[in-house]
Amino acid sequence: MKRRDIIKGLTILPLASGFIGKAAVLHTTPIPVSTPKRDFFKELDVTPVINAGVTMTFLSGSLMLPEVLEAINSTSHDFANMYELQDKVGARIAEMLHVEAAMVTSGASCAIVLGTAAAITGTNQDKIKQLPNLPGPRPEVIMQKTHRYLFDQAVSTTGAKIIEVDGPEGMENAINSNTVMALFFNAGEKSSITHEQFLQIAKKHSIITFIDAAADVPPVENLFKFQKMGFDLVTFSGGKMIHGPQSAGLLFGRKDLITAARLNHSPNEAPIGRPMKVNKEEMFGMYAALKAYLEKDHHKEWDDWLQRAKHIGARLETIPTVKSKIVVNPGPANAFPSLYVTWDQTKVKTKPKDVLAALKSGTPSIVANGHNDTLIIGVVLLRPDQIDVVASKVKAILQQVV
Incomplete structure (x- = not known):
């Protein structure tokens, strides 16, 4: 908690x-x-x-906001191609958040699964099919020891191993050829590494950075803050103070990583994210919720x-x-x-x-x-x-x- x-x-x-x-x-x-x-x-x-x-x-x-309920109810009477819908909704959300790309996920925990999967597989279809049982050494994700929390199980769901670090030097020493990502839990009680240090070290070693800011609005400025800092991937919950569908979330950041995350997600058949479906009404609803939240x-x-x-x-x-x-x-x-x-x-x-x-x-x-x-x-x-x-x-x- x-x-x-x-x-x-x-x-x-x-x-x-x-x-x-x-x-x-x-x-x-x-x-x-x-x-x-x-x-x-x-x-x-x-x-x-x-x-x-x-x-x-x-x-x-x-x-949910009235605008969200309207979006859900008004779109429930017709079918939609889910690839096209995620394309269009993602593009509009990315435009609103001033980022390269975005997608709707089934909550922030799903976004962590998909972001980690994207860091591991890229667009390699063989790796996507093999998750979470890739051959060879397990992929590693760096986290601060003080940032370990209930929801980091979403990382290990992909087969990745979490490597705990303490301080900038500990992070430097932990990076190796198996390191695929560094995850920053923004609501962690204490940080032995600042945002800036975390990003500097990761970028020095070309490591993907991901920040979990699930419950961190208000203020509304936080929706823009972390990509401006330089994080490659950012997630927020949709069903908290944005007042979208409870089971929806946002994942946004680098276009290549969002592309890879989508390949690991439904409606693609049988990747690790297939069980984490987002229905069309939730996608429309999440779009409506974010729009209303930004405009209020x-x-x-x-x-x-x-x-x-x-x-x-x-x-x-x-x-x-x-x-x-x-x-x-x-x-x-x-x-x-x-x-x-x-x-x-x-x-x-x-x-x-x-x-x-x-x-x-x-x-x-x-x-x-x-x-x-x-x-x-x-x-x-x-x-x-x-x-x-x-x-x-x-x-x-x-x-x-x-």
């Missing part, structure tokens, strides 16, 4: 006083929704969840998040001893504001873990976070109609034990 750890390295901003009117907190964030003709949650007895946390895959990521007013969205947090905090602070602060995680992952709530537990006789349990088991079910004696309420994924629901539920739970 390190990618999504919003606890460490926090900057705390004071909560503005005063009640924030409902109109001030409901002016953005998207999400849909007309009354459905058929309630599949009820039909399948699945509990709808209000996400007062962060983007987590087990909670279905984020909610990010300053207005940020102000909206702050107003939401202030609004909830003001309601909770009507309970004696309850205090709240807006906390902005400096990133690089999950770099957005959340509301941190504390209270005197001798007066309000409950612990954050008990509040979390009550929220989760309630109706509606609300998932938030906590750390030690702090309740953490995420605001960026709430629908406008859910802001007061969350505030009311938390307040009711706290008032019961005063």
